[in-house]
Amino acid sequence: MRDNAVISPAPGVTQPLVKMVNIHKSYGGVTALNGVDFVVGNNEIVGLIGDNGAGKSTLIKVLTGVEKQGEGKIYWKGKEIEKHTVENSRNMGIETVFQDRALAEKQNIWRNLFMGREMTYGRTGFIKVEESKKEAINLLKKMIGFTQSGLTPNLGVMGLSGGEKQGIAIARALYFDAELIILDEPTNNLSISETNKVLNFVKWAKEQGKSCIFITHSIYHVYSVAERFVVLDRGNTVGEFLKKDISLDGLVEKLEYVAKHGVLA
Ligand SMILES: Nc1ncnc2c1ncn2[C@@H]1O[C@H](COP(=O)(O)OP(=O)(O)OP(=O)(O)O)[C@@H](O)[C@H]1O
Ligand SMILES: [Mg+2]
Known part of the structure; x- marks a missing residue:
């Protein structure tokens, strides 16, 4: 059962x-x-x-080729995806950022930024270390807006705050031209100011022309950045709302009702 089912994107949003x-x-x-x-x-x-x-996470796993759906079809830019894998999802431009597993904790910033897609010298495969670091500095300053003076590409990511780590993961996705960035519970366990950083990264991704799926338990966080909300309950889409049609309180009320009754009022 659905309420306000709008399976198309929000008004003003094209194909x-x-x-x-x-x-x-x-x-x-x-x-x-x-x-x-x-x-x-x-x-x-x-x-x-x-x-x-x-x-929610299962839907993302199907979308990113981690899990195969039992039934159903997936289209990317209007074309059906036949054999979906993690690799082709990445090649198409889908990147997922998880709160806990956003970065390799033991590696430094620049290695994290280029992990799996290192800049190398032709056939030798040697990594272009200096170029990578230079590019990392650019990314940190221009894209992420990190101005903290002590922040260098050589710094281990272990000491970074949760919000900074998310920023690096999102910057990496944008740098490698992701068209769709999926954030699965990106604000879990983050302080208010760190959460705000993550929300700003999402707004910034929007400004860059990208799309985002923002998964969260905190309706307060997602309300400020999303244009449309899709409510899942026990494996079903139970509601879909455009932000312009529903207030934050209204949405909270709907969610409380769904939690109790499994359908919308
Ligand atoms: N690998 C798995 N094996 C068995 N059951 C699973 C597996 N992954 C998910 N499930 C089940 O599928 C259902 C949906 O799980 P899913 O992780 O997609 O929920 P979610 O909306 O992401 O929840 P949360 O907000 O807790 O992350 C749950 O009942 C879960 O127990
Ligand atoms: Mg989940």
Whole structure:
């Protein structure tokens, strides 16, 4: 059952970047997704919300090729994706940033920025260390707006704050031309100021013409950045709202109702 079902992107947002239709996914006897439809438009920020176990992460795993759906189709820019893998999802321009696993803790900033896509000298495969570091400085200053004087590309990421780590992960995604950035619970365990940094990165990604899926339990965080909200509950899309049509309080109320009744009022 749906309320305000708008399967198309928000007004003003052009053609869908991603369209997932009737996605089913089960783990043994557990139905994680039960016919979910989900769309993200070009340059659209979508908040994917819902309680624990609603199926949010599973939907993302299907979208990013980590898991194969039992049924349903996925379209990227209008074209059906036939054989989906993590690699082709990345090649298409989809990047996922997880709060806990955003970066390799033991590596320094520049290695994290270029991990898996190092700049190398032709066939030798040797990494262009100096160039990488220079580019890293550029990225830190221009893209992420890090002005902290002690911040150098050689710095280990372990000592960075949660928000800074998220910033680096998002910058990496943008640098490598991600068109769709997925943030799965990016503000978990972050302080208010760190959370604000992450929200600003999302706004900045929007300004760069990118699309975002922002998954969170905190409706307060996502409300300030998303243009449209999709509510999942126990594997079903139970509601979809444009921000312009619903207040923060209204959305909180809807979510409370869904948690209690499994459908919208
Ligand atoms: N690998 C798995 N094996 C078995 N069951 C799974 C697996 N992954 C997810 N599930 C089940 O599928 C359902 C949806 O899980 P999912 O992780 O997608 O929820 P979620 O909305 O991301 O929840 P949370 O907000 O807690 O992260 C849950 O019932 C979960 O227990
Ligand atoms: Mg999850």
